[in-house]
Amino acid sequence: MLMRRLHTITILAAASLSGLAGAVQAAEIESTLARGGRLYDNWSKELKTTRPEEPHPAYTGKAPKNSWRCTACHGWDYSGDKGAGVKGITGAKGKPEASIVAILRDKTHGYGPDKLSDKDANDLAMFVSKGQIDMSKYVDPTTNLSKGNPAKGEIYYNTLCGVCHGPDGKKVSTGMALGQAADYPAAMLHKALNGQPAEAMPMLRAFDHGISADIVAYTKSLPK
Ligand code: HEC
Ligand code: HEC
Known part of the structure; x- marks a missing residue:
């Protein structure tokens, strides 16, 4: 009885360890x-x-x-x-x-x-x-607009991107204000998922990509 219980514990421990290893590898x-x-x-x-x-x-x-x-x-x-x-x-x-x-x-x-x-x-x-993601799923190739939901995007933006970019999207930018970068939705989506080269910007690719598409849709309303 004791042996069997020990055996079960060993199996459970091994299973949770290999689950963890899988998660670490995925990360x-x-x-x-x-x-x-x-x-x-x-x-x-x-x-x-x-x-x-x-x-x-x-x-x-x-x-x-x-x-x-x-x-x-x-x-x-x-x-x-x-x-x-x-x-x-x-x-x-x-x-x-x-x-x-x-x-x-x-x-x-x-x-x-x-x-x-x-x-x-x-x-x-x-x-x-x-x-590579299927970009046409998130950005309409004919209108060049994000298919995301801007109302949801506003919430994500204000709690995530606004910290650095400011509520108007103009705070960190040696180049473009985010309202202007929004004219290139595929580029912004790529950057939201993978980060900005050589900058400490978060990368959202582990989350549902629809979240990034929502954010991109919202930035269209920010000033240029
Ligand atoms: C100056 C233009 C140019 C740049 C910059 C460039 N490529 Fe290419 N790439 C090409 C051309 C032209 C082809 C197709 C010709 C060929 O197959 O040799 C190609 C083909 C490819 C293919 C094969 C696509 C397929 O359908 O099999 C891959 C993968 C690729 N490039 C990756 C990259 C990556 C990654 C970079 C950046 C490090 C890059 N390329 C930069 C011009 C470029
Ligand atoms: C920790 C700070 C930080 C956070 C948070 C952050 N960014 Fe950035 N981001 C930067 C920096 C720094 C740059 C580089 C600015 C520059 O070079 O002009 C940048 C650049 C960009 C660019 C390129 C702008 C251009 O001129 O091409 C885009 C697009 C962008 N961020 C989108 C986002 C989005 C969307 C979010 C939220 C998901 C976000 N960022 C969150 C710091 C941040």
């Missing part, structure tokens, strides 16, 4: 995906290195200031930047990370270890393979 994956997302946004900023001076050789047409950002060619909705005329990365969803790292290291891309370390390239590949 590690989410933060890796978020880091990969910030590298996708702007890898040289996230890594605090200087970006290459010259335009990316694969950029066709007049290159923007930083044509080495993944977003410059592949877009914030991952389906390809229209100006760059490049296809998106949605076709690489679910691909083995090693094959994505090989693409980054290839001649077209030219991201050698001087630019992205093996860890950086792996985190980026993790994001490309497992971290």
Whole structure:
């Protein structure tokens, strides 16, 4: 009887330990995906290195200031930047990370270890393979508006984002007020989920992504 009870306790303990291990592993994956997302946004900023001076050789047409950002060619909705005329990365969803790292290291891309370390390239590949969301679920591609609920978004914004960005969205911004950034809802959603490169901004990807879409919908009403 005692033996059986001990046995049960052992099994329960093992089960809860392995449950915990699973949760810890999932947490590690989410933060890796978020880091990969910030590298996708702007890898040289996230890594605090200087970006290459010259335009990316694969950029066709007049290159923007930083044509080495993944977003410059592949877009914030991952389906390809229209100006760059490049296809998106949605076709690489679910691909083995090693094959994505090989693409980054290839001649077209030219991201050698001087630019992205093996860890950086792996985190980026993790994001490309497992971290992309279906943007059209949250941002209407025809109206370019968030499909979220702005009334709910106001509550989330005031208790989460407003702490840093201020109630009007103008408090921290060397660049754009959030009311202006709201004109690029896919970019804001990407940043809300993965954080802002090299900044201590929260990353909401472990929560229901609808929460981030609600916040993005609300920011549309903030002053520009
Ligand atoms: C200057 C433009 C440019 C930039 C910047 C760029 N790419 Fe690409 N990428 C391309 C082109 C062009 C292709 C398609 C040609 C090819 O397959 O070689 C491509 C293809 C890909 C593919 C394969 C997509 C598929 O459907 O199989 C992945 C994945 C990818 N890029 C990831 C990235 C990542 C991650 C970054 C940022 C580190 C990045 N790219 C930066 C131009 C770019
Ligand atoms: C801990 C402080 C902090 C919190 C909380 C925070 N942010 Fe940020 N955020 C920053 C900083 C710092 C920057 C960088 C500002 C800059 O470079 O102009 C930034 C930048 C941004 C940008 C880019 C603006 C641009 O010019 O492109 C967006 C979009 C953004 N935040 C959205 C949000 C949203 C949405 C939330 C709530 C989910 C949020 N932030 C919460 C600190 C924070």
